[in-house]
Amino acid sequence: MLTLRDIAGHVGVSISTVSLVLNDRDEGRVNADTAARIRRTASELGYVPNQLARSLKKGQTHTIGLVSDRVATVPFSGHMLAGAQQAAWDEGYLLLLIDTAGNDELQRPAVRSLLQRNIEALVFATTYHRLVDLPEVPRSVPVVVLDGRPSDPASRADFVVPDEAAGARAGVARLVAAGHRRIGFCTVPSYPVAARLRRQGYEEALRAAGLPLDPTLVAAAEDANTRAADAPAARLLDRPDRPTAVFCFGDQIAMGFYQAARARGLDVPRDLSVVGFDNQEYVADALSPGLTTVQLPHGAMGAWAAHRALRRITGEAADAPPEGHLMPCPLVERDSVAPPPDTR
Amino acid sequence: MLTLRDIAGHVGVSISTVSLVLNDRDEGRVNADTAARIRRTASELGYVPNQLARSLKKGQTHTIGLVSDRVATVPFSGHMLAGAQQAAWDEGYLLLLIDTAGNDELQRPAVRSLLQRNIEALVFATTYHRLVDLPEVPRSVPVVVLDGRPSDPASRADFVVPDEAAGARAGVARLVAAGHRRIGFCTVPSYPVAARLRRQGYEEALRAAGLPLDPTLVAAAEDANTRAADAPAARLLDRPDRPTAVFCFGDQIAMGFYQAARARGLDVPRDLSVVGFDNQEYVADALSPGLTTVQLPHGAMGAWAAHRALRRITGEAADAPPEGHLMPCPLVERDSVAPPPDTR
DNA sequence: CTACCGTCATCAATCGTTTGACGCCACCCG
DNA sequence: CGGGTGGCGTCAAACGATTGATGACGGTAG
Numbered sequence: 023m024l025t026l027r028d029i030a031g032h033v034g035v036s037i038s039t040v041s042l043v044l045n046d047r048d049e050g051r052v053n054a055d056t057a058a059r060i061r062r063t064a065s066e067l068g069y070v071p072n073q074l075a076r077s078l079k080k081g082q083t084h085t086i087g088l089v090s091d092r093v094a095t096v097p098f099s100g101h102m103l104a105g106a107q108q109a110a111w112d113e114g115y116l117l118l119l120i121d122t123a124g125n126d127e128l129q130r131p132a133v134r135s136l137l138q139r140n141i142e143a144l145v146f147a148t149t150y151h152r153l154v155d156l157p158e159v160p161r162s163v164p165v166v167v168l169d170g171r172p173s174d175p176a177s178r179a180d181f182v183v184p185d186e187a188a189g190a191r192a193g194v195a196r197l198v199a200a201g202h203r204r205i206g207f208c209t210v211p212s213y214p215v216a217a218r219l220r221r222q223g224y225e226e227a228l229r230a231a232g233l234p235l236d237p238t239l240v241a242a243a244e245d246a247n248t249r250a251a252d253a254p255a256a257r258l259l260d261r262p263d264r265p266t267a268v269f270c271f272g273d274q275i276a277m278g279f280y281q282a283a284r285a286r287g288l289d290v291p292r293d294l295s296v297v298g299f300d301n302q303e304y305v306a307d308a309l310s311p312g313l314t315t316v317q318l319p320h321g322a323m324g325a326w327a328a329h330r331a332l333r334r335i336t337g338e339a340a341d342a343p344p345e346g347h348l349m350p351c352p353l354v355e356r357d358s359v360a361p362p363p364d365t366r
Numbered sequence: 367m368l369t370l371r372d373i374a375g376h377v378g379v380s381i382s383t384v385s386l387v388l389n390d391r392d393e394g395r396v397n398a399d400t401a402a403r404i405r406r407t408a409s410e411l412g413y414v415p416n417q418l419a420r421s422l423k424k425g426q427t428h429t430i431g432l433v434s435d436r437v438a439t440v441p442f443s444g445h446m447l448a449g450a451q452q453a454a455w456d457e458g459y460l461l462l463l464i465d466t467a468g469n470d471e472l473q474r475p476a477v478r479s480l481l482q483r484n485i486e487a488l489v490f491a492t493t494y495h496r497l498v499d500l501p502e503v504p505r506s507v508p509v510v511v512l513d514g515r516p517s518d519p520a521s522r523a524d525f526v527v528p529d530e531a532a533g534a535r536a537g538v539a540r541l542v543a544a545g546h547r548r549i550g551f552c553t554v555p556s557y558p559v560a561a562r563l564r565r566q567g568y569e570e571a572l573r574a575a576g577l578p579l580d581p582t583l584v585a586a587a588e589d590a591n592t593r594a595a596d597a598p599a600a601r602l603l604d605r606p607d608r609p610t611a612v613f614c615f616g617d618q619i620a621m622g623f624y625q626a627a628r629a630r631g632l633d634v635p636r637d638l639s640v641v642g643f644d645n646q647e648y649v650a651d652a653l654s655p656g657l658t659t660v661q662l663p664h665g666a667m668g669a670w671a672a673h674r675a676l677r678r679i680t681g682e683a684a685d686a687p688p689e690g691h692l693m694p695c696p697l698v699e700r701d702s703v704a705p706p707p708d709t710r
Numbered sequence: 711c712t713a714c715c716g717t718c719a720t721c722a723a724t725c726g727t728t729t730g731a732c733g734c735c736a737c738c739c740g
Numbered sequence: 741c742g743g744g745t746g747g748c749g750t751c752a753a754a755c756g757a758t759t760g761a762t763g764a765c766g767g768t769a770g
Contacts, residue, residue, distance in 0.1 A: 023504075025756055036720050041758060053718060073482045074427065075756035078418045078725050085462075085483075095448045095665075097441030097648060104439045104465045111464065116479065118429075119463045120455065121448045135460065138417045139429075160367075248652035274652055281654045284628075304441060304649055308592035308618055310625045321439075369726055380750050385728060397748060419726035422755050 024069045032063050040064070044071070077140065086110055086331055087136035089120045089129065090147035090168075098302055098320055099149055102168055105324025106145055113332050115142075133157045143331035146170070147324075151183050151216045164334035168327040169320070171215075171346065180334075182326045182347040186216055189316040189351030190223025190269065191230075193297040196314065196353055197267040198231040201361045202295060206239045206258045206265035208275050210246045217271065220299060224269055239265055243275055251278020259286055259294070266362035267295035273302045276313055276358075291360035301354050312356030319349045368413045376407050384408070388415070421484065430454055430675055431480035433464045433473065434491035434512075442646055442664055443493055446512055449668025450489055457676050459486075477501045487675035490514075491668075495527050495560045508678035512671040513664070515559075515690065524678075526670045526691040530560055533660040533695030534567025534613065535574075537641040540658065540697055541611040542575040545705045546639060550583045550602045550609035552619050554590045561615065564643060568613055583609055587619055595622020603630055603638070610706035611639035617646040620657055620702075635704035645698050656700030663693045 026044075030037045035056065042048045043060040052060075063069075077083040088106060093099045107117045118136055122128040136144065137159065144163055148154050148170035155173050159165055167181035197205050207224045209217045225235055241254030251274070258265055259282060270276040276298035283294045290296055290311060298306060298315035306313040326347055333339040370388075374381045379400060386392045387404040396404075407413075421427040432450060437443045451461045462480055466472035480488065481503065488507055492498050492514035499517050503509055511525035541549050551568045553561045569579055585598030595618070602609055603626060614620040620642030627638045634640055634655060642650060642659035650657040670691055677683040 023756095027756080037757080038720060038722095038759080039718090041756095042719090045758080047759085050716095051718070056718080070478065070482050072422075072484065072756050074418060074422045074484050075725090076758080078416075078422055078727095078756080079758050081725075083418065093444070095445055097444060097646075100437070100439055100441060100444040100447075103444075103447075103463070104467065107463055107465050108467060116483065117463045119447070119451055119461045121451050123448065123452060134414065138414055139460065140416065140418050247648075248654070274648060277652055302441075302648060304618060304646060305652070308621055308649070310592070367726095371726080381727080382729080382750060382752095383748090385726095386749090389728080391729085394746095395748070400748080416726050419755090420728080422725090422757090423727050423729090425755075 023072070024067055025072065026069075029060065029064050029067065029069055032067065033060050035060065044069075081140075083140045083142060084115050085118055085139065085141050086115055086143040086145060086328065087118045087120070087133075087139075087141035088145040088147060088168075089122060089132045089136065090149075091122045091126070091129070092124045092149055093121060093147045095121070095123065096149050097304075098300065098318070099147075099169070101320035102147055102324035102327075105321035105326075106147075106168070106328040107324075109325040109328035110332070115328070115332065117328075130157050133159060137163065142335045145327045145331055146179070147327075150213050151186065151219075153215065164331055166327040166331045169323055178344050180327075180330050180345045180347070182323045182330070182349055184318050184323065184351050185348035186219035186351065187223035187226065188348070189299065189318075189353070190220040191227045192223075192351070192353045193299065193314075193316045194224050194227035194269050195230070196355070196359055197269065197295055197297060198227060198233070200267070200295060200359050202265075202267040203233055203362070204236070204239065204263065204265040204267070205233075206241065206268040208241050208243055208251065208254045208258070208268055208270045208279065210243050210250075210271040210275065212245060213271070220271060243271070243278075246272045246274055248274050248278040248281070251275045252282060255279050255282035259283065259288070266293075266364070267297070267359070269297045269299075271299060273298040273300040273305045273313060273315055276315065277305060277309060280309060280313075291358050293363055295359040295362070297359060306354070306356065309358075311358050314356045314358045315354055316351045317354050319351055323349050367416070368411055369416065370413075373404065373408050373411065373413055376411065377404050379404065388413075425484075427484045427486060428459050429462055429483065429485050430459055430487040430489060430672065431462045431464070431477075431483075431485035432489045432491060433466060433476045433480065434493075435466045435470070435473070436468045436493055437465060437491045439465070439467065440493050441648075442644065442662070443491075443513070445664035446491055446668035446671075449665035449670075450491075450512070450672040451668075453669040453672035454676070459672070459676065461672075474501050477503060481507065486679045489671045489675055490523070491671075494557050495530065495563075497559065508675055510671040510675045513667055522688050524671075524674050524689045524691070526667045526674070526693055528662050528667065528695050529692035530563035530695065531567035531570065532692070533643065533662075533697070534564040535571045536567075536695070536697045537643065537658075537660045538568050538571035538613050539574070540699070540703055541613065541639055541641060542571060542577070544611070544639060544703050546609075546611040547577055547706070548580070548583065548607065548609040548611070549577075550585065550612040552585050552587055552595065552598045552602070552612055552614045552623065554587050554594075554615040554619065556589060557615070564615060587615070587622075590616045590618055592618050592622040592625070595619045596626060599623050599626035603627065603632070610637075610708075611641070611703070613641045613643075615643060617642040617644040617649045617657060617659055620659065621649060621653060624653060624657075635702050637707055639703040639706070641703060643695075650698070650700065653702075655702050658700045658702045659698055660695045661698050663695055667693050
């Protein structure tokens with residue numbers, strides 16, 4: 023590894039001079055010729071500054087830490103990572119990553135280990151819009167929660183979550199617009215925050231359309247997977263006045279409804295319109311017909327989190343009050359929504 | 367931030383002494399009482415060593431860099447990340463992550479930026495078992511390619527890839543064992559390496575079973591997605607002597623075959639057995655019936671890569687010849703394989 | 711002739727740790 | 741009493757960079 027000393031030796035000047043020049047702080051301090059020689063030599067020799075030394079001196083590592091419980095193993099939330107990493111990269115920052123793999127015991131050591139490395143900010147990523155207990159972090163290190171909210175209301179952490187309610191409203195509104203008046207909702211209570219907000223959006227959309235809220239049209243699945251959709255699907259579809267459309271908690275559930283509908287000889291979307299939530303690539307688009315669904319904006323949330331952290335670091339928002347950002351969830355239209363049967 | 371100086375001040379000894387003690391190198395050099403006092407004070411005050419300074423001095427950052435083209439955005443390969451990160455963590459290393467998002471221009475700057483931070487090893491991750499051109503890296507930094515092979519045969523990089531051929535053999539062997547004798551293969555030529563090896567495994571399994579290779583039973587899809595399976599499915603299924611089973615390049619293709627079979631009134635697995643490849647969570651398990659498929663061992667490969675890198679760093683395998691590791695791809699049995707119809 | 715100024719470059723301290731080489735003191739031995 | 745020996749600690753020089761203070765030098769003004 024080449025150091026300033028090497029360059030200085032080659033050119034025949036002092037280390038300080040080289041440093042000044044290579045940091046473009048030579049204006050009025052170093053002769054233009056000398057500066058040029060230094061620059062040329064540095065690039066010829068392929069000098070690369072040692073960030074470690076620089077960081078130590080300047081107290082900035084240009085590194086932000088990201089700890090996640092599980093982000094790296096849940097498929098689509100890789101987008102969060104990518105979004106955060108790219109946003110950081112764009113401003114010259116790198117991401118130090120730790121996945122605690124769902125083991126909460128690991129959170130503290132993970133954060134410690136990141137702090138030891140002098141990260142300038144911490145992004146704390148979770149999955150499915152959860153409430154998180156944040157490990158303690160010195161005030162000098164801003165924290166942003168990604169896809170979750172700090173459970174402590176006094177927390178000074180920013181956070182970004184999907185605007186689930188608005189997304190749900192949009193999804194249900196699409197069904198209303200298609201002419202549906204009996205719209206079921208399949209929820210998954212094991213995701214309490216998301217379930218509540220999506221249901222809220224569902225109800226708001228119905229109210230906005232002047233439609234009655236029929237609690238019997240809401241059915242719960244035990245879990246968010248395809249198989250768990252069987253029971254609620256049966257409850258909603260095996261009744262004479264079955265809904266003409268369902269809004270599903272997630273794409274997996276929606277996939278379950280596809281299967282349940284097919285098993286009953288119902289065609290999607292002719293006999294049953296379906297709207298999902300998540301826009302899981304490889305599911306929503308792979309289904310036939312393609313699933314109209316509400317997108318969970320993982321990439322955008324990741325980018326927001328990193329960007330927000332950087333704004334705090336750079337001082338532009340250094341001591342702004344904590345902000346909770348609701349990221350819009352766009353509706354992705356495919357082919358699973360049609361007018362209800364009786365209108366044809 | 368607390369430094370050695372602070373502890374030294376509190377206890378009334380020199381910085382050196384504190385350093386010695388906190389690194390457990392005090393044996394015979396520091397009085398046991400003094401040592402105890404130092405340790406106590408350090409923990410009371412919550413001293414945490416500054417890794418930056420330590421790294422600068424010792425020349426080891428305990429950090430490995432991972433650059434990937436797209437790993438973070440392709441769903442299941444997040445497992446690679448998680449595997450690598452956890453393996454690194456287990457040995458006290460952290461992962462510095464850069465996703466080049468498919469933009470090859472970014473690779474060099476990404477690697478430069480990691481090297482500037484004195485990573486001790488580089489893991490270069492790709493997707494789908496590709497040939498990769500490795501950016502240049504000083505000999506002192508070991509490189510491991512993850513889910514790909516170095517295109518340069520003289521490369522000194524280790525690599526790990528799935529044992530596609532063996533996986534394919536296992537998948538097809540499962541069909542043979544169920545009694546199938548006409549087994550189709552749906553390939554996707556746009557993944558050249560994987561396609562070749564999976565086909566090779568397919569053919570080996572047939573030969574091993576003494577079955578003829580019928581080239582008309584091999585059909586190609588334009589792409590690896592569900593919709594792209596339509597054409598090859600038609601070619602294989604719309605013929606009088608259609609195969610009783612298909613082995614698919616990927617789970618998405620398999621999903622396409624499910625749909626194609628259903629459209630033709632064929633039941634999976636009664637009329638058509640299907641085996642996939644990838645074991646994409648949320649697809650293989652979500653399908654109905656569950657898809658028997660060959661697992662792509664992303665997590666294990668990630669862990670292998672990190673572990674291998676660490677072995678080179680620690681000197682245990684410092685100058686072993688480059689190793690290419692084939693990671694076994696276990697068969698995951700679900701319900702898409704049954705005996706062929708005519709045997710019943 | 712001295713004082714002062716601008717130009718160009720270097721000095722030296724610093725960031726927080728690490729670590730081989732010393733130093734000091736008490737004690738013991740011959 | 742001189743010299744060796746442990747035991748206990750500190751010194752000081754790194755690691756590679758940054759940066760305010762300082763200085764040498766030639767030229768110009770008073």
